Amino acid sequence: MNDKADPDVAxxxxxxxxxxxxxxxxxxxxxxxxxxxxxxxxGYLHIGHAKAICLxxxxxxxxxxxxxxxxxxxxxxxxxxxxxxxxIDDLKWLGYEAENICYTSDYFEQLYAWAELLIIxxxxxxxxxxxxxxxxxxxxxxxxxxxxxxxxxxDDENLDLFRQMRDGVFPxxxxxxxxxxxxxxxxxxxxxxxxxxxxxxxxYRTGDRWCIYPTYxxxxxxxDAIEGITHSLCTLExxxxxxxxxxxxxxxxxxxxxxxxxxxxxxxxxxxxxSKRKLRDLIDNGVVSSWDDPRLPTLRALKKRxxxxxxxxxxxxxxxxxRTNSRHAIELLESYVRVNLNAVSQRRMAILRPVKLxxxxxxxxxxxxxxxxxxxxxxNPENELDGVRLVPFSGTLYIExxxxxxxxxxxxxxxxxxxxxxxRSGYFITCNNxxxxxxxxxxxxxxxxxPATAGGKAPDNRKVKATxxxxxxxxxxxxxxxxxDRLFTAELPGETTGDVMDxxxxxxxETLTNxxxxxxxxxxxxxxxxxFERLGYFSRDAGTPLLFHRTVGLRDEWANIQKRTKK
RNA sequence: UCGGGGAUGGUGUAAUUGGUAACACAACUGGUUCUGGUCCAGUCAUUGGGGGUUCGAGUCCUCCUCCCCGAACCA
Numbered sequence: 001m002n003d004k005a006d007p008d009v010a011x012x013x014x015x016x017x018x019x020x021x022x023x024x025x026x027x028x029x030x031x032x033x034x035x036x037x038x039x040x041x042x043g044y045l046h047i048g049h050a051k052a053i054c055l056x057x058x059x060x061x062x063x064x065x066x067x068x069x070x071x072x073x074x075x076x077x078x079x080x081x082x083x084x085x086x087x088i089d090d091l092k093w094l095g096y097e098a099e100n101i102c103y104t105s106d107y108f109e110q111l112y113a114w115a116e117l118l119i120i121x122x123x124x125x126x127x128x129x130x131x132x133x134x135x136x137x138x139x140x141x142x143x144x145x146x147x148x149x150x151x152x153x154x155d156d157e158n159l160d161l162f163r164q165m166r167d168g169v170f171p172x173x174x175x176x177x178x179x180x181x182x183x184x185x186x187x188x189x190x191x192x193x194x195x196x197x198x199x200x201x202x203x204y205r206t207g208d209r210w211c212i213y214p215t216y217x218x219x220x221x222x223x224d225a226i227e228g229i230t231h232s233l234c235t236l237e238x239x240x241x242x243x244x245x246x247x248x249x250x251x252x253x254x255x256x257x258x259x260x261x262x263x264x265x266x267x268x269x270x271x272x273x274x275s276k277r278k279l280r281d282l283i284d285n286g287v288v289s290s291w292d293d294p295r296l297p298t299l300r301a302l303k304k305r306x307x308x309x310x311x312x313x314x315x316x317x318x319x320x321x322x323r324t325n326s327r328h329a330i331e332l333l334e335s336y337v338r339v340n341l342n343a344v345s346q347r348r349m350a351i352l353r354p355v356k357l358x359x360x361x362x363x364x365x366x367x368x369x370x371x372x373x374x375x376x377x378x379x380n381p382e383n384e385l386d387g388v389r390l391v392p393f394s395g396t397l398y399i400e401x402x403x404x405x406x407x408x409x410x411x412x413x414x415x416x417x418x419x420x421x422x423x424r425s426g427y428f429i430t431c432n433n434x435x436x437x438x439x440x441x442x443x444x445x446x447x448x449x450x451p452a453t454a455g456g457k458a459p460d461n462r463k464v465k466a467t468x469x470x471x472x473x474x475x476x477x478x479x480x481x482x483x484x485d486r487l488f489t490a491e492l493p494g495e496t497t498g499d500v501m502d503x504x505x506x507x508x509x510e511t512l513t514n515x516x517x518x519x520x521x522x523x524x525x526x527x528x529x530x531x532f533e534r535l536g537y538f539s540r541d542a543g544t545p546l547l548f549h550r551t552v553g554l555r556d557e558w559a560n561i562q563k564r565t566k567k
Numbered sequence: 568u569c570g571g572g573g574a575u576g577g578u579g580u581a582a583u584u585g586g587u588a589a590c591a592c593a594a595c596u597g598g599u600u601c602u603g604g605u606c607c608a609g610u611c612a613u614u615g616g617g618g619g620u621u622c623g624a625g626u627c628c629u630c631c632u633c634c635c636c637g638a639a640c641c642a
Contacts, residue, residue, distance in 0.1 A: 013581075040642055075641065131640050140638050142569030176640055186570045188638050197640035216642045239571060240637050263572085265635095270578090276642095318591070320580055322573095325635050329578055332592050342605060382605070413603070422601060456601050467601050534602045557603040560594085 014321040016055065019262060020063055020231060029230045029257055033065030036102070036229050037091075038072045038220070041083035041204075043276040045090040047297040047312070047333070051267035054316035056233060057096045068227055069098035073105045074219050076203035084204075086291075090299040095309050100227070104219050105205045107226055111214050112166065114222065114252055115177060115195060119158045123251055124195060125151055126161040128175045137183070138191050145183035145191045165198060168211045172198045177212075181247065189244045193217055221245040222252070224259040232259050235266040236323065267319070268327040271486035272297045273493055273500055287504065288487070294549050295487045295508050305484065306529040306539025306551030311340035330486065334552045341529055341537045341551065346379045346386055348524070349424070349469040350532040350548075351516040352481055354398035356473065357445045359429065362395030370395035372472070375455070377425040391518050393426050396473040398516040400534075403468050404445055406434065411561055413465035415445065422467045424533065428453040469533040476516035479546030481538065483510045515548075522546065 020033060037056045039049065060067040069091060073079050091098065118124040127134060127150045139145035153161075162177055164170065177196040185191055195218040202208045220241075224232045232245070242261050249258040266274075273279065274297055282288050282296070291298050294305035302312065315336040319328060365371050375393045379386035403414045415421050420430040433446040452459050456467070490496070490503035497503075524530055526542040529551055536553035540546075 038642090042642085072642065078641080134640080135638075138638055140568080143638085144569095145638085173640075188570085191638085194640050199640085213640090215640070220642085236572070237636060238642085241642095242571090265573090318580080322580070324573055324580090326579060328580095329592070332579070335592055338604090347602080347604095378601090381600095381602085411603090424601060426601095464601090466603075469602075531602085531604085534604070536604095554602075554604050559603090561603080564595095 015323070016059060016231075016233065016262060016264060016321050017062075020059060023230070024063065031228055031230060033060060033063040033231065034067070034099075034227070034229050035060055035065070035231050035233055036068040036070045036224065036227060037098070038070045038104075038223075038234075039087055040072045040075070040078075041080060041087060042075075042078040043083060043280065044086045044291045045299045046274050046279065047269060047299070047302065048267045048274040050094060050299060050312050051316045051319070051321075052233070052235070053091065053094060053096060054313055055264070055321055058317065059231075059233075060099075065230075066099035067096075068100045068102050068229070070102040070104065070223060070227070072216070072220065072223075073103055073203070073205065074214050074216060076199060076201040076206075076213060079204055081204045086300070093303055093309055094299060095313060102223070102227060103205060104214075104223050105203060107219065107223055108206060108210055108214070110226065111219060111222055112212075115214075115218070116159060116162065117253070118179065118195075118251060119162055119177075120155055121251070122155055122180065124177055124179050125153050125158050126165070126175050127151070127178050127192075130173065134176075134178075134194070138188065139183070141188075147183050148178070148192070151180065151192070162196075165196065165212050166210075168200070170198055172200055174198060179218075179244075179248070181244075187240055187243050189217070189240050190247070193244060217241055217244050218248065221249050221259065221261075225249060225252075225254050229259040232261040234261060234263055236263045236325070237266075239263050263323070264321040265323055265325050267316075268325075269297065269333065270327055270330050270491040271488050271493070272330060273488070278500055281501075282487075285501070287501075294482070295484050303527075304539070304541075305549050306341075306527075306537060307337055308340045308344075308529070311336045314340070327492065337552050338537070338555070341531065343382050344380075345529050345531045345537055347377075347381070347533050348521050348530045349377075349391065349471055349518045350481070350521060350535065350538070351398045351400055351469070351471050351476075352483075352512050352532075352535065353401040354471075354514065354516045355401045355404065355442055355445060357397045357399045357429075357447060357470070359395045359397070359449045360432070360446050361448045370474075372474075375425045389520055391425070391520070392472045392475040393423075393470075394472045394474055397423070397470045398473055398476060399423075399445070399468055399470050401442065403466075404431070404434070404442070406442075409562075410565065414468065415447075415466070420464050422453070422456050422464045423470045424467050425456050426470065427451070427456070428458060428464060469535075471516045471518050473516075475519055477519060477522045477546065479515055479517055479521070479548070480511055480513040480544075481515045481548045481550065483512070483550045484508065485510075517546070521548075 035056045037053050057067045127148050137146040176194045178192045181190045183191050196212045199213050200211050245261050292300040292304050315333050373393045374390040376388045377391050408416045417431050427449040429447040429449045431447050435444040485508050487508050488503045489505045493500035493503040524540045526540050529537050529539045531537050537551040538548040539551050
């Protein structure tokens with residue numbers, strides 16, 4: 001399930017591609033290319049993860065290799081089964097299937113055995129100091145560390161203590177297992193890093209079998225080796241861990257060549273955040289409703305909002321991979337969504353902020369009721385196979401408030417008193433009058449129609465400057481629409497004050513409840529995205545009846561004109 | 568302060584590995600159009616700064632500047 005077949009997605013070269021080709025050419029590994037996507041199950045996947053996933057899986061696909069999904073579950077106090085399930089769902093939705101679903105916790109026994117081996121080889125020791133003492137002794141940038149007084153403990157004692165650790169003899173924090181490397185090393189990661197800590201916590205998979213848990217560094221490379229990974233791809237912040245990754249692998253009796261780590265820059269987007277902590281803060285503080293709130297950059301939120309998975313994949317492929325820290329404009333992602341949706345989504349008419357339009361010369365039938373015509377409207381001009389539908393048209397309609405102005409600004413092409421416009425697939429109409437209430441609010445617009453322009457074409461070929469969408473008042477279904485805007489006003493939230501909450505966009509969602517939809521919209525299946533003509537793409541909510549989420553608006557030249565004239 | 572990694576237009580990614588800056592987004596001009604959508608045509612950088620090697624440098628050397636990551640029993 002990948003879209004190699006998608007001609008829109010061109011393969012772009014990047015440094016990872018080059019490295020792997022080189023390794024294959026030189027026969028560095030006698031096994032085939034294999035990588036893994038290693039999330040920690042303590043939150044849901046977001047757009048940043050999508051980049052890593054696309055990289056891992058597409059590279060595997062391209063080089064005839066495989067990719068595992070591995071849950072890096074070494075910290076029982078933060079992880080949970082629900083996230084495991086959520087991540088599996090998210091990955092599937094994105095369109096990828098893992099070769100194997102693995103868990104670091106499945107390697108706990110092996111990891112433990114290897115740790116004993118290191119102790120026996122004099123390469124690890126039990127340190128009885130507290131975390132603050134250890135931290136203080138670690139030194140600083142340019143300042144060498146100090147060796148622990150327990151560093152010279154003999155191997156037999158270390159082994160004995162380690163076994164007692166495992167047996168639950170000690171309380172949390174009593175001691176840790178440390179690798180004996182070099183307290184003077186320039187790389188802080190190499191200053192006798194902690195391999196095991198005591199946690200009397202039950203793990204969502206191993207239950208109470210363990211009370212000591214391996215740290216990331218002690219588990220990751222070994223997990224890679226166990227799975228036969230060749231290329232361990234991760235983000236830039238792990239660069240400093242690479243020395244340690246290699247050190248452990250060298251000291252262990254593993255078949256060579258060992259996997260090796262290569263880092264790339266994580267995906268950052270403007271006007272949003274992608275750290276799990278910050279996402280969680282937004283949820284916990286009630287800024288957004290949950291992990292799938294459509295304003296969030298999580299995959300489940302994007303899905304709910306109507307972002308096609310294939311658009312996200314195209315985006316990730318095209319931005320490629322590099323080692324430069326960068327931040328992509330969120331508009332770029334949106335443009336991929338528009339390109340995708342423009343091709344596939346059916347067009348419908350919906351009025352978000354309705355105002356009544358009365359056609360004063362509209363004919364009545366023999367009973368004195370306005371006649372109803374069923375106008376034929378194209379479903380998608382981008383795809384003839386989508387055909388047409390019939391939309392009821394009559395003498396009383398709703399149009400968008402924005403489409404009428406009494407005193408129009410320059411370049412306003414829409415309806416104004418005296419002007420003629422087209423109602424899409426309907427008729428040309430001319431505004432003769434309008435009605436306001438005592439407080440000056442627009443109540444009704446009165447127009448006459450030209451019967452000769454049925455279907456929206458004038459026999460004399462005269463032109464109009466605008467085509468408006470409309471909904472017949474008698475046939476309209478009423479529903480609601482949620483309009484989303486960026487969650488943060490600042491490109492880089494927290495840039496000025498350091499607190500992302502200071503940059504919150506307090507108008508990031510607006511829900512309109514009196515929207516008028518053409519009848520066909522009531523038939524739209526849940527989670528399907530349609531284009532509301534002239535407005536944008538909208539996804540039907542699965543829970544709330546007749547609610548649509550705005551996926552993304554259409555490009556809006558009129559908005560640009562207004563912005564320009566303002567300057 | 569030490570170590571590691573970066574720097575190409577408004578933004579992001581490329582450049583046959585030393586051969587004369589490409590693609591996308593955004594913006595702007597104009598054209599087409601029954602969506603101010605789509606589509607089409609066009610405009611918009613000499614590669615952080617200095618010096619050097621070379622017929623030729625974004626690619627090599629050198630000095631400088633700026634930015635990111637790192638002192639968790641998180642990953």
